[in-house]
Amino acid sequence: xxxxxxxxxxxxxxxxxxxxxxxxxxxxxxxxxxxxxxxxxxxxxxxxxxxxxxxxxxxxxxxxxxxxxxxxxxxxxxxxxxxxxxxxxxxxxxxxxxxxxxxxxxxxxxxxxxxxxxxxxxxxxxxxxxxxxxxxxxxxxxxxxxxxxxxxxxxxxxxxxxxxxxxxxxxxxxxxxxxxxxxxxxxxxxxxxxxxxxxxxxxxxxxxxxxxxxxxxxxxxxxxxxxxxxxxxxxxxxxxxxxxxxxxxxxxxxxxxxxxxxxxxxxxxxxxxxxxxxxxxxxxxxxxxxxxxxxxxxxxxxxxxxxxxxxxxxxxxxxxxxxxxxxxxxxxxxxxxxxxxxxxxxxxxxxxxxxxx
Amino acid sequence: xxxxxxxxxxxxxxxxxxxxxxxxxxxxxxxxxxxxxxxxxxxxxxxxxxxxxxxxxxxxxxxxxxxxxxxxxxxxxxxxxxxxxxxxxxxxxxxxxxxxxxxxxxxxxxxxxxxxxxxxxxxxxxxxxxxxxxxxxxxxxxxxxxxxxxxxxxxxxxxxxxxxxxxxxxxxxxxxxxxxxxxxxxxxxxxxxxxxxxxxxxxxxxxxxxxxxxxxxxxxxxxxxxxxxxxxxxxxxxxxxxxxxxxxxxxxxxxxxxxxxxxxxxxxxxxxxxxxxxxxxxxxxxxxxxxxxxxxxxxxx
Numbered sequence: 001x002x003x004x005x006x007x008x009x010x011x012x013x014x015x016x017x018x019x020x021x022x023x024x025x026x027x028x029x030x031x032x033x034x035x036x037x038x039x040x041x042x043x044x045x046x047x048x049x050x051x052x053x054x055x056x057x058x059x060x061x062x063x064x065x066x067x068x069x070x071x072x073x074x075x076x077x078x079x080x081x082x083x084x085x086x087x088x089x090x091x092x093x094x095x096x097x098x099x100x101x102x103x104x105x106x107x108x109x110x111x112x113x114x115x116x117x118x119x120x121x122x123x124x125x126x127x128x129x130x131x132x133x134x135x136x137x138x139x140x141x142x143x144x145x146x147x148x149x150x151x152x153x154x155x156x157x158x159x160x161x162x163x164x165x166x167x168x169x170x171x172x173x174x175x176x177x178x179x180x181x182x183x184x185x186x187x188x189x190x191x192x193x194x195x196x197x198x199x200x201x202x203x204x205x206x207x208x209x210x211x212x213x214x215x216x217x218x219x220x221x222x223x224x225x226x227x228x229x230x231x232x233x234x235x236x237x238x239x240x241x242x243x244x245x246x247x248x249x250x251x252x253x254x255x256x257x258x259x260x261x262x263x264x265x266x267x268x269x270x271x272x273x274x275x276x277x278x279x280x281x282x283x284x285x286x287x288x289x290x291x292x293x294x295x296x297x298x299x300x301x302x303x304x305x306x307x308x309x310x311x312x313x314x315x316x317x318x319x320x321x322x323x324x325x326x327x328x329x330x331x332x333x334x335x336x337x338x339x340x341x342x343x344x345x346x347x348x349x350x351x352x353x354x355x356x357x
Numbered sequence: 358x359x360x361x362x363x364x365x366x367x368x369x370x371x372x373x374x375x376x377x378x379x380x381x382x383x384x385x386x387x388x389x390x391x392x393x394x395x396x397x398x399x400x401x402x403x404x405x406x407x408x409x410x411x412x413x414x415x416x417x418x419x420x421x422x423x424x425x426x427x428x429x430x431x432x433x434x435x436x437x438x439x440x441x442x443x444x445x446x447x448x449x450x451x452x453x454x455x456x457x458x459x460x461x462x463x464x465x466x467x468x469x470x471x472x473x474x475x476x477x478x479x480x481x482x483x484x485x486x487x488x489x490x491x492x493x494x495x496x497x498x499x500x501x502x503x504x505x506x507x508x509x510x511x512x513x514x515x516x517x518x519x520x521x522x523x524x525x526x527x528x529x530x531x532x533x534x535x536x537x538x539x540x541x542x543x544x545x546x547x548x549x550x551x552x553x554x555x556x557x558x559x560x561x562x563x564x565x566x567x568x569x570x571x572x573x574x575x576x577x578x579x580x581x582x583x584x585x586x587x588x589x590x591x592x593x594x595x596x597x598x599x600x601x602x603x604x605x606x607x608x609x610x611x612x613x614x615x616x617x618x619x620x621x622x623x624x625x626x627x628x629x630x631x632x633x634x635x636x637x638x639x640x641x642x643x644x645x646x647x648x649x650x651x652x653x654x655x656x657x658x
Contacts, residue, residue, distance in 0.1 A: 054561050074564040087562035091580050100576070101566035148566065 005030045005156050005188040006051055011060035013046050020046040022212040033182050035191045035199040038209035044192045048158050053077045065155055079156040080149035086141045088133040094144050095129040101152040119151035139170050156188040175201050196236045208232050230355050233275040240324045242274040252354050256320030260297040262352035272354040280351035281326035284344045295349050303341045317345050414633035422627030433634035449615040453598035456536040460544040460593050468548035486545050498606050505531050527609030535603035544589040551585030595643055
């Protein structure tokens with residue numbers, strides 16, 4: 001991770017009245033697997049297209065490998081794209097599809113044959129060179145799209161929801177394969193997805209986008225464990241949200257009046273939202289619970305609903321004026337509770353994040 | 358539950374290849390009924406007249422201009438190789454080819470432009486392409502006589518830029534202008550349809566793979582709109598080849614095309630066998646040419 005591969009500075013893109021991307025600042029390192037994650041219409045694809053040169057920013061600058069891109073067309077940028085619908089040329093064979101970029105950049109014919117073969121082998125499609133895209137399955141088409149981009153040995157590979165059209169099993173297999181490929185080749189991957197699991201599994205860092213803004217950038221664990229806004233906490237994984245008031249550093253008051261410990265980011269007296277992941281919440285029988293210490297919150301409540309999910313169980317626990325969901329593994333040694341049981345709800349201070357707003 | 362399963366297997370059991378075949382036969386009968394009006398029309402008004410023409414082409418013209426049937430001969434076909442007839446054939450071919458090429462060169466960029474506009478402008482432009490059809494074709498071609506005439510506006514412009522005594526009306530150039538004018542919409546429509554269907558992410562992919570604008574057009578846009586090019590050129594070339602009104606109104610005695618020549622055989626010369634032979638040979642040539650062209654165009658597209 002030596003240099004900076006892609007650098008966006010105050011990049012905005014407007015389509016008429018609609019602001020698709022707003023003032024995005026972002027640095028993506030050499031050899032990094034970076035994911036842009038967000039719901040549809042959040043501006044992630046537009047951001048990717050601005051790096052590819054398929055759109056140009058209304059404001060701001062895009063630099064690739066230190067060079068200002070300005071209005072440089074896509075064919076003059078050291079990046080290649082794997083398109084969402086693959087965009088394979090239907091009138092060309094797999095070989096001609098993969099060779100396209102090399103032919104355009106006037107690589108000698110003998111080298112083209114070699115490099116296409118290597119790329120086709122890399123994505124495990126040997127023997128399919130003479131087929132047309134329509135004669136391939138979705139997964140195979142996806143691989144051709146990947147080979148067609150990788151054969152050019154770009155510094156940066158842009159992927160726009162490349163696995164979106166595949167079924168779950170194939171998608172999971174391809175996730176592993178993509179990550180493996182990226183690590184072996186050492187190319188920077190910029191990966192656009194709306195699938196949080198995909199982003200969490202593969203990425204070195206994730207940038208979460210919403211309504212054109214880049215809300216938070218960080219490694220998957222940081223994004224998941226310490227979301228900085230309510231949107232991020234809500235979009236990635238599941239979260240209990242409780243409206244609270246900050247009473248001091250590390251202390252917030254619940255609507256029922258109880259004061260619990262949490263990570264705070266705002267001064268005393270401000271309203272905040274306490275976010276706690278259900279799997280961070282433990283339940284214990286009253287009396288058997290560990291005493292509330294400096295690092296642990298412990299509140300008494302009543303189980304109102306029990307939801308059986310197979311590998312885990314959800315308990316909706318009434319805690320005075322609020323409700324909190326706890327997710328317990330369906331595993332030996334983990335206690336099970338019935339609806340109506342009084343319980344102690346336990347979570348660590350560091351698992352609760354008091355978010356602004 | 359068990360009873361239901363038994364009932365199912367009972368109806369399943371008798372499904373034999375015979376039964377399946379009769380179902381397929383019934384389906385094809387229904388399909389034929391749908392096509393029947395179309396078939397009937399084509400047989401009565403196309404196949405039967407073609408057959409009559411075919412029979413007449415072996416007949417003999419009597420001295421009074423009547424056609425004698427019964428003494429079958431190939432005289433009419435031999436006369437096709439007369440150099441005057443071949444000259445007309447070549448002129449028709451050349452003018453039709455020129456019409457097709459010029460129409461293609463004008464229509465492709467225009468169709469591309471229309472297909473890449475927003476939906477509202479696109480609709481408006483397509484209506485404008487059709488507007489000429491609201492006026493009778495004969496009237497529009499007469500209008501060209503005024504435009505191309507010795508005292509017409511075009512001659513005035515040409516004279517102004519230094520062309521001495523510009524002559525357009527009654528020349529090949531005049532016919533060509535009229536032919537291109539008349540056939541341009543038939544070129545624009547199929548081209549528009551195929552360009553409008555184009556998946557633009559393919560062009561983006563080509564640009565992303567280092568193709569400049571022109572290369573992306575050559576390697577992706579053009580091959581993928583080939584269906585429109587093939588359709589448009591056929592819709593332009595065939596009617597232009599047999600054009601009648603344009604050469605009649607805009608051409609002169611020196612610029613006769615096939616359409617007029619055939620018409621003369623029937624009405625002026627009363628040589629039905631020769632007119633029939635001409636018509637039949639041309640139709641056969643067009644048919645063969647179109648099939649070959651479609652095959653080859655279909656491969657590239």
